[in-house]
Amino acid sequence: MSARRREDLLNALLLSALISLVLSGLFSALDLGLTPGWPAAWARDFAFGWPIGTALSLFLGPPIRRLSAWLTQAQTGPR
Template sequence: MYTSKKLVFLAQFFISALMAFLMTGIMGYLHGGLSETWQMDWARSFLTAWPIAFCLSMVVGPIGFKTAMLVLKLLPEGRA
């Protein structure tokens, strides 16, 4: 399936960027609302969160894929 290391690396790069962008924006909005400093706070949070999210996704991603494959193997045929 997706066995290319370059593909996995690039996908994790984009996935972590999108998740960090969306989560920091949503949580920043929920925490402080749309204040005058919201965009600047969001940018700062995103720049901090993205490298962390990327590193964690490189560890958690393979675990998630292995777990999903295990679950699919355990499901009866036709249920997946």
């Protein structure tokens, strides 16, 4: 596996973990309130959401990166 591919994989894992952790905590707290059952719900929601976030990041990351590059080139093109 190339260094670039390893970096992309690690980036997808870390970013999806952070986003899933924050959003699962936020939305489970909004749904349940900060009750005694909230930490368990947060953990369950995070365990469910992280693999989905990772898969989305891995599969949609490259086309989104290309779209971002194209959009920024279009914005900074010749005047």
